[in-house]
Each structure stands twice: as C-alpha cells, then as structure tokens.
Amino acid sequence: xxxxxxxxxxxxxxxxxxxxxxxxxxxxxxxxxxxxxxxxxxxxxxxxxxxxxxxxxxxxxxxxxxxxxxxxxxxxxxxxxxxxxxxxxxxxxxxxxxxxxxxxxxxxxxxxxxxxxxxxxxxxxxxxxxxxxxxxxxxxxxxxxxxxxxxxxxxxxxxxxxxxxxxxxxxxxxxxxxxxxxxxxxxxxxxxxxxxxxxxxxxxxxxxxxxxxxxxxxxxxxxxxxxxxxxxxxxxxxxxxxxxxxxxxxxxxxxxxxx
Amino acid sequence: xxxxxxxxxxxxxxxxxxxxxxxxxxxxxxxxxxxxxxxxxxxxxxxxxxxxxxxxxxxxxxxxxxxxxxxxxxxxxxxxxxxxxxxxxxxxxxxxxxxxxxxxxxxxxxxxxxxxxxxxxxxxxxxxxxxxxxxxxxxxxxxxxxxxxxxxxxxxxxxxxxxxxxxxxxxxxxxxxxxxxxxxxxxxxxxxxxxxxxxxxxxxxxxxxxxxxxxxxxxxxxxxxxxxxxxxxxxxxxxxxxxxxxxxxxxxxxxxxxxxxxxxxxxxxxxxxxxxxxxxxxxxxxxxxxxxxxxxxxxxxxxxxxxxxxxxxxxxxxxxxxxxxxxxxxxxxxxxxxxxxxxxxxxxxxxxxxxxxxxxxxxxxxxxxxxxxxxxxxxxxxxxxxxxxxxxxxxxxxxxxxxxxxxxxxxxxxxxxxxxxxxxxxxxxxxxxxxxxxxxxxxxxxxxxxxxxxxxxxxxxxxxxxxxxxxxxxxxxxxxxxxxxxxxxxxxxxxxxxxxxxxxxxxxxxxxxxxxxxxxxxxxxxxxxxxxxxxxxxxxxxxxxxxxxxxxxxxxxxxxxxxxxxxxxxxxxxxxxxxxxxxxxxxxxxxxxxxxxxxxxxxxxxxxxxxxxxxxxxxxxxxxx
Numbered sequence: 001x002x003x004x005x006x007x008x009x010x011x012x013x014x015x016x017x018x019x020x021x022x023x024x025x026x027x028x029x030x031x032x033x034x035x036x037x038x039x040x041x042x043x044x045x046x047x048x049x050x051x052x053x054x055x056x057x058x059x060x061x062x063x064x065x066x067x068x069x070x071x072x073x074x075x076x077x078x079x080x081x082x083x084x085x086x087x088x089x090x091x092x093x094x095x096x097x098x099x100x101x102x103x104x105x106x107x108x109x110x111x112x113x114x115x116x117x118x119x120x121x122x123x124x125x126x127x128x129x130x131x132x133x134x135x136x137x138x139x140x141x142x143x144x145x146x147x148x149x150x151x152x153x154x155x156x157x158x159x160x161x162x163x164x165x166x167x168x169x170x171x172x173x174x175x176x177x178x179x180x181x182x183x184x185x186x187x188x189x190x191x192x193x194x195x196x197x198x199x200x201x202x203x204x205x206x207x208x209x210x211x212x213x214x215x216x217x218x219x220x221x222x223x224x225x226x227x228x229x230x231x232x233x234x235x236x237x238x239x240x241x242x243x244x245x246x247x248x249x250x251x252x253x254x255x256x257x258x259x
Numbered sequence: 260x261x262x263x264x265x266x267x268x269x270x271x272x273x274x275x276x277x278x279x280x281x282x283x284x285x286x287x288x289x290x291x292x293x294x295x296x297x298x299x300x301x302x303x304x305x306x307x308x309x310x311x312x313x314x315x316x317x318x319x320x321x322x323x324x325x326x327x328x329x330x331x332x333x334x335x336x337x338x339x340x341x342x343x344x345x346x347x348x349x350x351x352x353x354x355x356x357x358x359x360x361x362x363x364x365x366x367x368x369x370x371x372x373x374x375x376x377x378x379x380x381x382x383x384x385x386x387x388x389x390x391x392x393x394x395x396x397x398x399x400x401x402x403x404x405x406x407x408x409x410x411x412x413x414x415x416x417x418x419x420x421x422x423x424x425x426x427x428x429x430x431x432x433x434x435x436x437x438x439x440x441x442x443x444x445x446x447x448x449x450x451x452x453x454x455x456x457x458x459x460x461x462x463x464x465x466x467x468x469x470x471x472x473x474x475x476x477x478x479x480x481x482x483x484x485x486x487x488x489x490x491x492x493x494x495x496x497x498x499x500x501x502x503x504x505x506x507x508x509x510x511x512x513x514x515x516x517x518x519x520x521x522x523x524x525x526x527x528x529x530x531x532x533x534x535x536x537x538x539x540x541x542x543x544x545x546x547x548x549x550x551x552x553x554x555x556x557x558x559x560x561x562x563x564x565x566x567x568x569x570x571x572x573x574x575x576x577x578x579x580x581x582x583x584x585x586x587x588x589x590x591x592x593x594x595x596x597x598x599x600x601x602x603x604x605x606x607x608x609x610x611x612x613x614x615x616x617x618x619x620x621x622x623x624x625x626x627x628x629x630x631x632x633x634x635x636x637x638x639x640x641x642x643x644x645x646x647x648x649x650x651x652x653x654x655x656x657x658x659x660x661x662x663x664x665x666x667x668x669x670x671x672x673x674x675x676x677x678x679x680x681x682x683x684x685x686x687x688x689x690x691x692x693x694x695x696x697x698x699x700x701x702x703x704x705x706x707x708x709x710x711x712x713x714x715x716x717x718x719x720x721x722x723x724x725x726x727x728x729x730x731x732x733x734x735x736x737x738x739x740x741x742x743x744x745x746x747x748x749x750x751x752x753x754x755x756x757x758x759x760x761x762x763x764x765x766x767x768x769x770x771x772x773x774x775x776x777x778x779x780x781x782x783x784x785x786x787x788x789x790x791x792x793x794x795x796x797x798x799x800x801x802x803x804x805x806x807x808x809x810x811x812x813x814x815x816x817x818x819x820x821x822x823x824x825x826x827x828x829x830x831x832x833x834x835x836x837x838x839x840x841x842x843x844x845x846x847x848x849x850x851x852x853x854x855x856x857x858x859x860x861x862x863x864x865x866x867x868x869x870x871x872x873x874x875x876x877x878x879x880x881x882x883x884x
Binding site for chain 1: 562563564566567568569570572739742743745746747748749750751753754756757758760761762763764765766767768772775
C-alpha cells in the first residue's frame, strides 16, 4: 500500500478542465515532483489532495483511508502537512510561537484557557526549528524574517504535525537561487531520515531534477509522462512541451509573476 | 383566510417598499463596488434627501404647476445630496482608501454622528411629513381594495431606476469603468484611468440615489432624525443578501425582502424583522457572498493585521502601575464624592464591554459593529427578570451573561461564516434587530421608555457597596478574559486572524473557535450590561442602539486595539470626557464624529500604532546616534 494514492482525480472549472483522470502514488521517504507549464493544473491537484478543493470525481487515499473532499484540518490530523506557494505564517507571533501553535493544535489544546501559551511545547518547537536551521531566530517576530527564512519556518510548522506526507506547493518560489538549493536539500534530507513522503510542484528545474525520485509531467490537466527524472528528461513529448512549445522560456517569468 | 384580491394588494405593498429599498441599496452597493468602502453615511444621505426633499418640494409646490414641480423637487433634492456626497469624497474618503477597514467604517460613522446634529439644528427634532404629490393623492380601486396611487408610482420607480442604471452601466464609458473597477480596481488604475474622477463621480451617483430614495419617501414617511440608522441596517441586509457590488443582486434582494415583509406582517405582525433575519441567515449559509455577489479573491501574502501583535510580559514597571491602579480603584469611594462613584461604576461596566469587544477585534480580528446588542441583552435580561418575574439581583446578574451568551451564540453561528466588511455589516444588522425588538415589543420591554425599578438587592443598594460589587465582578471577568488572551485559546484566535489558510492547514477549526470567542465576548458584555442596569435602576433601548456599539469601538480605538489593557484606559477616558461634556453642549455627536474623523486621519494605523511608530523612530534615532 502506498502512502498516498491518487486515483482518477478530475476537476473542471466551468468549461476549463484543470485535472483529468490524474493517477499517481507517493511512497514514504520519497519525493514526487509535479511539473508542467503554467495553468497545467498543478495547484488544482495540490488543493484537491490538501483538502482546499473538492474533486469532481476520483479518490485521494492516505494510508488506506479515503480523504477525498475532507477539510484541510482533518487531512492534517491524518498526517499530511502542507506549505503554500505564498508562505503562510502567523505574522503577529514569534518564530517559535508559530511552531508552538502547530504543536498546541496537534495536542488538541487550542481551546485551553490554561496554562499560558508562551512556554507551552517550547522545547519541542526549538528542536524542530533547529532541524530547519532557524533555532537562532526563535524569538524574533516572524514578520521580520527574510522570505527564504519564512519558508523554513513554514516547513517547521508543517513538520510539527509529525506528518507522514508533506505537500509543498512551489517550495522555492520567490527565493534566491542559493536559498532554493538549500531548502530543497533540507526538505529531502528530512524526508529521507523520517520516512516522510513529499509531493511537490516546482518551476525550478534544478530543484526538480536534483531532488525528485519521480517526476510527473502535467499538461492541460493530464499526465503526459511519469517516471524517474532521467526517463522524463529523455521523453520526447516532454521535450516538445518544454523546448518546442511557447512555454519554453516561460518558467523564469512565471516565477517572477508569482505573487 | 384572506381572499385573493387582498393578497394582490399585499403584494403591491411589498413591491412599493422593495422599490424604495432597492433605490437606496443600489447607491450603497455601487459605491462599495468601486471604492471598497462601506459607507455608513449612506444612511445620512438618505436622511438628508428626505429633509431637503420636504423643504424643496413644499417651496416649489407653492409656485404651482403640480406634479412636474413635485418631480423637479425630488430630482433637485437628489442632486443636492449627490453634491454632498462629492464633498465627502473630496474631503474625507479620498484620504482613507488605504487605511484598514475598521477605520474606514468608523470614519464614515463619524460623518453619521456629525450629520445627525446638523440635521437637528437645521430642521429641529420633530417629524416632518412632506406634501403629498399633486395628482397622486387619490386611491385607486384594485379589486375592491383602495390602494394609494402614490404607491403605484413608487412601484414603477424601482424598475425605472434599475433600467436607467443598466443603461448607465452598459452604454456609457463611465459605466464601463465602474463595472471594471468593481471587478478589479488595481487593473483599472494600471490602465491609466483617472481614478480620482471615477471615485468622485461614483460618490455623486451613490449619494444621489440615497437622496432620491429619501425624497421619494417624504409624502408617506415623515422625515425624522432617526431614519438614517434604521435605513442603513435595512440596506445592509439588502446588499449582503444581494451580494456586495451587484446592482441586480440588490434588486432581487429588495424584491424578496419587500415581499417577505408584506406577507410576514400577516402571519407574524410583530416580528417581520425575525423573518428578514431568517432569510438573511439562510442566504448566508448557502451563499456567504450573497445571491449575486462573488467570493473574495484568493489569499495573497499575509500582512500584519490590525490588532494585538505581540503579548508583552509584565516587568516591574507594569506591575507597579497595575498595583497603583488597583489602589486608586479600591480607594475611590473614600476620595471621590457620590457622583464620582456613580461615574466610576459606569466606567467599570463599559470597560468590561470594551475589553470583551477587543477580545473579538484585537485578538480574533472579528470586527463587530454591534457589540451593544450583547451589552443590551444582558441589561434587558437582568432588568426584565427583576421587574417582570420578581427575581432578586443575584440570580438576575448570573442570568445576564447567560442570556447575552445565548444570543451571541445564536447570532455568532452566522457571523463567523463571514469575514471583514460583510461580518461588520451583519453584526450591525443583527444588533439593529435586537434594538427593534426592544423598541417594538412594548408590552414586555416598555418600548422607547424602557423599564424602571431595576434595583439591586438591599445589601448592595448603597452606592459604595455596589461600587465594590461592580469592581470585583468586572475585574474578575476582565482578568478571566485576559487569561484567555495569553492562553492557547487566545493564540489560536490570533493564528486564525493572521492566516486562516495556515490555521486550517494545521488542524484548527477556525469557525468553531471564532464562534466560541463570539459567545464568550457576548457573555462578558452581557455581564457588564447587567451590572449597568442595576446601577442605573432602569433599562431602555439606547443600551442596545448602534451609537452604543460605536461608543465601545471608539473606546478601544482611543485606548489602542493593539494593546491588551488599552480598551480599559479608553473606556475610562471616553466615558469621563462624555460625562463631562455631554451636559455642556448640544453638539456632542458632532464633536465625537469630528473627533473620530480626526483620529482616523491623523493616525491611520490606529493611535497606538501611530505612537509606537513615533516611538520606534525615536528609538532608532537613538540607536543610530
């Protein structure tokens, strides 16, 4: 049994098909990248797996449990952590408090009026921050961080749920090239040491071919190629989409256009 | 069983009120679509339209010519109000397009307050009925029922205005720009459109529509100084149900609500408002963005919210200050006279209510514009238990927060489905419904006069004892709420406020937590209301009215909504000033209104935000030196 299996997922908005009969699986400790030109339906698939969007048809199964159409908070409880294309953190809190918040939620104490929140699960939060290299910034307001650091904090928040699966929507969008490589290395390292499966979308081809164990190429909502990075790179259809089509030069501009 | 012809007449009545609702709401929704500001002063425009209409039409009719003169008078009144709208845009709105929503709403409410006093000064406090329309003074026979001809004219006005607006929106360049701005304001700006002109023109149109609605009403509804608030609540309901920014949506919603009121009155003569509430609740559950509105655009980069950002730990200076405040509070009956003690009791009750409001706004980001509803529910709950059912003070004081909490739980169920401006409008409309019930259900609530004889138990009847009772209860409640802010619950509320997307993705049920917060804050405000009722010995609808809600907002605005204790300081400061100046001036509302506007213009980031900005600059300068 796969950690995550996605079976025949379809979704259309009005007349536009964003995903058509998409099927794939993610195994623990391995990285699966979804790539494709803008508008290929990557984020749509992501949101259907993460619970932000309900599919028209198809199933999403996490460790044998059908999670199709469940709200994100339930999916998180079943073991799927998530980071967003535009980093989402709690800007009024310190770095450590951001992670503590996730730990409070994991321990089911969000409604507690006792004790004070500030020291709660702090040691555990510092350990997670240490793992992503942000321990030294634990007490800084998260609103002050550079964007690359915000992404690391987001990763720590996602890890606080002790996930079996990490969903990372364009983890390196908006980052400098050097930061990108570091973040991908970090994520890949954590995934392998903890046996976490990672599903990610990415425009940055270095990140994809440098770290993914498997790559899926999505065009207009359909998978046109899947396999090991080497096979995908050699696939003629993929080469056509990326090199022959009008999208060849688009990736860098898209990255800049991302909000 | 009413016969068919009677039902037809009822339907026509409903259509007439729908026309009037639509004309006013269309103005509000167009202005919102373009400027993204919910203009409370729309109600003032409507009221000004009515008063100006009465004055202009009576003078014109003296000149003769009958019906055409009447129409001319209505148009002139609408145009005059349109010009007032232009002035408001140029002087005020233009400066606040980029400030946080809460401050925009408060600033436009400042205009409402100022206009109220100006209207009182110019036209006096008495209701003024306008002259009836020449040629439309008779009644028409409809299947044996007499139906006023003027109502038929009103029925025609709604679709006529809808048609004219459609032509304006689809056949003129201005209309195309308005529709484009409603969909994507930034894009219109980026395309090089003269935004200033577009916004000014839109305010003219919106205000003129409100003025038209007001002037059209004058022959059947007397111009009065309370019509601004009552109409604003109704138009909020229409625009929320129809979808903000959608003119056809406003038309549809006005039709629905007009019919609901016309037929509801046959089934539940006293509580047509409850039916309106049920309709709104139903729509909000199924389509939170209204019948013909669109959901808000997606989530962007998270920005710093307006509210409590960090929680400071108390050091020695803070403890010394808190201790000193405690000593002053304990010693107050010994140093102050009876009057000071009376004022202090009121301050305590308001402080609890303001603190609970900031629990919603500053911590939860839930901007409630109707917190007085829960203060009032507590006051009425306790007061009615004592006077109608013979309860003693003690159980009544325990019941006050429970009743208010129940009310908040019921309303909160719908409130937490919305965010931002929609939420603010819904809370205001709900508060207005509570107010209307207190005002209209005369047998139970005493209507406008309220109920007297809400006295404390004998042991607490002395001013001094009651002061200590209020002090103990309020301080305990405030400390309990404060605890909530520092506890995981408060952090969870802040997390949901900062990024709902992230909160959801770490397993937080955002709605449920907000609902709990709304209920708890409502209960706390109700406790303050109960204590207040016993201190005054009476209850009346002003405790629930919108101005009371705004007083609470001003208290936390003055005290600083970024701080935990700010609302307490704000409550003391505001109430002391109000108590001092109110007897000295006839223009209290004008003064408060102008003060609110001045505060928003001077400190667009809020007072404490502004001060800490200055402070930060000083600190940096020192660090650099």
